[in-house]
Amino acid sequence: MDRFPLAGRLLLVGRLAVRDLRRRRAEAALLLLAIMTATTTLTLGLVLRDAAGDPYRSTRAATSGPDVVASTVRVAESAGVPGPGKPARSTELTELAELAGAPGVVGHSGPYPVTAARLQASGRTSDVQAVGRDAGPASVDRPEVLRGGWVRDGGVVLEAAFAGALDVRVGDPVTLDGRSFEVVGVAVTAAMPPYPKASCIFPCMNGAVPGGEAGAEPPPGLLRNPGLVWLTRTDVRNLTPDPDSLAYVMNLKLADPDGAQAFSDANHGVAMQSWQSILEDATELAGDSQILLLIGAWLLGLLATASLSVLVGGRMAAQTRRVGLLKAVGGTPGLVAAVLLAEYVLVAVAAAAAGLAAGSLAAPLLTESGAGLVGGTGTPSITVPTAGLVTAVALGVAVVATAVPAVRAARTGTVGALADSARPPRRVGWLVALSARLPVPLLLALRVAARRPRRVVLGVASIAITVSGIYVLLVLNAFLAGQPLSGGYGDAQVEVLRRALLVVTATLLSLAAVNAVVITWATVLDNRHSSALARALGATPREVSTALAIAQVLPALAGAVLGVFPGGYALFAAVNATTGGDGGRAPLPPLWQLLAVVLTTVLAVAALTAVPARLGGRRPVAETLRAGLT
């Protein structure tokens, strides 16, 4: 009858969705929070996945990184390591220089002189490999200066992770083999993995001394965990009285970067490292923190699902009468579904936006000092695919959450749906008969639990997931605390892993808290009528609140115990299996810690549920019983 029959319906659907959300603000907020936690974690995971794989690649792009780094072979003379003989310095350098004209090479920089030295900065000492560079930019391998400037005579530039580990800043004085220099810059490069994974231009070793105690001295003449610094060519030469003891590096660009490994394998008589092998070394730690986040994301995903199921289930009960009403005045099943969907879509879009924002804000926490991690050249940013995926997942959640109530709404008879809220609570006779014999709060708690067995299971599962997560985090934390600089982790890297742990733990705990509140709230709403009736029959508000709280705390206790065993053990075993880690080395948490976790969980749940339970127990009886009539 009108030209735009859709306009009115759209208005209606939008109005019903917005009004319902506004009327149930607390529920809407919880719904938003639950989806948002999931989208935040997802954003974080995606951003960091990009960050884990890409910083090296983006560093490579930003610094015009080499495809192959070639260097002269330096042999540790005093170490007595048998070398391929010592060719004349000039021959070696010529061979290196000739690579510039080798087939497939399309660009190069260098050869640059390199010397080994000992760097001293504010009491700390470290071996370094100092590369002599020109003041102007090179065509291949232009280290990106993060702070300060580039090399000048008397000025040294430190590789970023190395600078971070030594806590050296631009402007600090340092000495190299006793000569004074000023730190003029901090930079990242793609020509070498960041500290402490440096490639050995001079014979060197990274990590613990093989077969030796921690802190044992490496064989003399061998550099240990050398850092990378850049000087001017002149300064490098000045550091070394004997030109023959210099090594040389040259950076090559190939016509076919993917063939870099093959190029370096075809031994050209000099040492060569392909960008792929540098990437492999550089992302080792990133892989570890990624696994950590991956586990966290898994746990959080499970928790979010549990929390959503409860919320949607809780709302479903509340929606039934609206659905009946809409159908009675002529709403088709499609329209009813649209109304239900619209609400969740609104929440999901908001949650996606909030999650993307929160995730991108939190991401630098995990990657900023990760400049040391993989030489990231900036803060990770949200890409279009990330934003798209997060939004799609949030919308998917909305659709999935709506599917069940929509199908149910389409199936429910209109009459039955309308009668739903007006119908008095069931099994009243049973309640009256038993309340004389059992302690009231216990009886009511059992009844509350029995009404929604699925929700009790979700509650137990949600606590169990959280506790097993905490268990694994405890183990990992103890592991990190006991292993300074082992496994090739520098202080900065341990710090990054710790932050990742912290973020995962904090998110896990907040979502678990949201879950506890959501479940209690849903239970309170669900039991409005029976609670009111119980009070009409003589139960005190305190008894009703206690019952509602007991109905949450008992499942929490069960969940906490299950979360420690078998949950925590199983999860840790799974983590070990996926990472191929040697979990045997990690100490299991002591018994008192586990007991403390269980106890804290139960107390936390009790505290979290107290407020909604109290509110639920105190609602005026008459108002609640009358609520059906509108």
Added chain:
Amino acid sequence: MSDAADIPVLRARGLRKEYGKEEGLVRAVDEVDLDIGAGETVAIMGPSGCGKSTLLHLLGGLDRPSGGQVRLNGRRIDDIGEKALAQLRRTDIGFVFQAFHLMEELTAVENVELPALLAGRSPRAARRRAEELLERVGLAGRARFLPSALSGGQRQRVAVARALSNEPSVVLADEPTGNLDSAATLDVLQLFEGLHGSGQTLVIVTHDARIAATADRMISMRDGAFVDETWLTGGTTGRLGALIGLED
């Protein structure tokens, strides 16, 4: 009977509705035949549980019969799809419930315009119609109120206005005054009187004999079947309230 105008608005033949099975079987509506002509007001009475609400739901397409037929304006509605039924409810049938069943989150005028919007009217046309209807039920001043801010009688008048939104062929009311005190009952009653006067076809289920007395025809039900049918004369004009003792 050959005249098209003589086709009853509502016609039921052998209408049955059963719940449960075997010993638990309840015949809520048991072989009911019924014709309701255009402009007629029919009151249905009977003891609690005799099947009045069930019959009304079947007539209005809210529920599906176990057997028999229902025709609305000559068209069968007992065997059509869920969507067609929904469209029918929004255009040809107006419901008024004992428990009002207004959307709590919508204002009075928004509740009234809901069926018009569902029927695809433009928001502006729907709003104009809703305001007219609220004026007609005497609630023009309460248009922006939420149901929670209205009295029971006012809520029911909003519900009546909503039922009239799309000029339905028939208005079905299930104990519309069941939750109201006598003053509010009078308001609603006068509203129905007005509807009757304007030729609106009405079916009212009620426990209240005084309300039934205002109808053209009164049907008594027992155990799902009609046990008595009375045609009342002259009850629809004059001061009804006074006639049945609600006014002094």
